[in-house]
Amino acid sequence: MKRLKPYIKTIHLWLGLASGLVVFIVALSGSVLVFEKELGPFFDPAYYNVPQVSSERFPADHLIEQARNRHPDSEFTNLYVFDEPERSMLIHLTDKNGERLVLSADPYSGAILKDTFYEKRFFFIVTELHRYLLMGNTGKAITGASCLIFVVLLISGIVLWCPVKLKNLKPRLKIKWNASFKRVNWDIHSVFGFYSSVFLLLIALTGLIWSYRWYENLMYYIADGASKPVHRVKNISAKNATERKDYFYASMLRETDSLFPYHGDIRLIRDVKGVNSILVLKENLEAGIPNIRDMVYFDMYSGKRLKTTLYKDLSTGDKVRRLVYPIHIGSIYGYPTKILAFLVCLVAASSPITGFLIWRGRKKKTKPGRKSKRKEEKPERQKNERLLQKQEVL
Structure with missing residues (x-):
């Protein structure tokens, strides 16, 4: 050596x-x-905290409709619902040019707190x-x-x-x-x-x-x-299905909460192409490590639950992949x-x-001609x- x-x-x-x-x-x-989690409220407080917490909350569908009214040519893509009562809901839209928008909504007043392009947020940059x-x-x-x-x-x-x-x-x-x-x-x-x-x-x-x-x-x-598995489920209903439920997205959130009663943040992902079903993930905040998420798939047109995938049933590769991000940023065991x-x-x-x-x-x-001192x-x-x-x- x-x-x-x-x-x-x-x-x-x-x-x-x-x-x-x-x-x-x-x-x-x-x-x-x-x-990022600790500094985020300092750089962009409207995307984190609501002005006042109340006992009554507007359904997610109302807030999504508020966001869509602001941007009528945009498609709803993502919804983030946090376990902390003081957190606002985050609604993601994609406009006709493919630009992503993120809106912060107050679930207690129904107001949109802030609305901007996703690419302009500090931590995105x-x-x-x-x-x-x-x-x-x-x-x-x-x-x-x-x-x-x-x-x-x-x-x-x-x-x-x-x-x-x-x-x-x-x-x-x-x-x-x-x-x-x-x-x-x-x-x-x-x-x-x-x-x-x-x-x-x-x-x-x-x-x-x-x-x-x-x-x-x-x-x-x-x-x-084996290679990375594909976690997608196709819709089974026609695009013009008439059996759509009232409070369409809110019912998915309620059903997910009833399936997984632990404290956790929820993310709802909608396929703008209309091919794959809606994916709802709930992260178990009571678990010892981050990114322990269970998944539920709902038909995009009828709202019917199609499949439930538990974290414990994922492959070893998927579980390792879930740990990559918390290991990379050092959040694996907290502070x-x-x-x-x-x-x-x-x-x-x-x-x-x-x-x-x-x-x-x-x-x-090592320069030539340099005198030693x-x-x-x-x-x-x-x-x-x-x-x-x-x-x-x-």
Whole structure:
């Protein structure tokens, strides 16, 4: 391994320089997204809280009709109903140009609190920056490649950090804050990088799910021995069916609540093409981990329940896939893992900077004609420089 380290070091250096800016942007935006749920009410309060909570609520159909009246040429696509009584309902529409709109509705007064394009919301912009650099498919290709590179950087960084001799392990586990700037910068890059490497590797490997379809399918093949299953149910009624119920969507929400009596948030998804049935998902907020959702399918035209799929009956691959997002953003075990994810994202964002400074320091040192100033250096600084060089070799 000692003989391979110079080659690994070269690979680590040039891959880091090539992907550094993208890693910085993705990691920094990711640190913001970790606390999206907590910061959301600050940036967009009308999409989270209602002015006043009451005992009486308007049915979802009334609120959807209010939204449709504002945008008569739009199709209703999604409804979010939250378990917290102070939360507003979120209604998603798609206009004739394919633009998505999101409206916040007060279920107690029936009023529309806010109405805007989905793409203009703060956290949508941050998410687009994080996943696609605000560059669409081109950005997706860049961030996907950079994420793969980042995995290589993490693995090669661990290899470079590991000392050849056990006696050199202790200096690599702590930062010598009273040393020279060069030594402290190297320690920050190396020590913080080592402590966060396992967590960052987990974040990077889960992040690849959004970049590559083959990677997601590979995950399913490893878990299930088969490709990703399709969770769709076709409608059985004709488009002009006359057996549609009163309070059409509200009845679906009530039936879902009766099937799954636990506390949970509900999402209703409607197929604008009219081919697939309406899917209603309820997340079990009483479960120990996020994304534990049961599913109910309703006929789009009659409202009849067609199928119920319980979380416990999903394949292993589906259950693993449900865990990808909470692991990626650090919400898997609440605030402890969120704080951990936030800190390691900051480490990831700082690594391109500290790595660049290490490279610049070596480049300046090797410039031809540069006079050595070692005789003018203080003994303590000389000691630090020698120790740093020794660590880099080992």
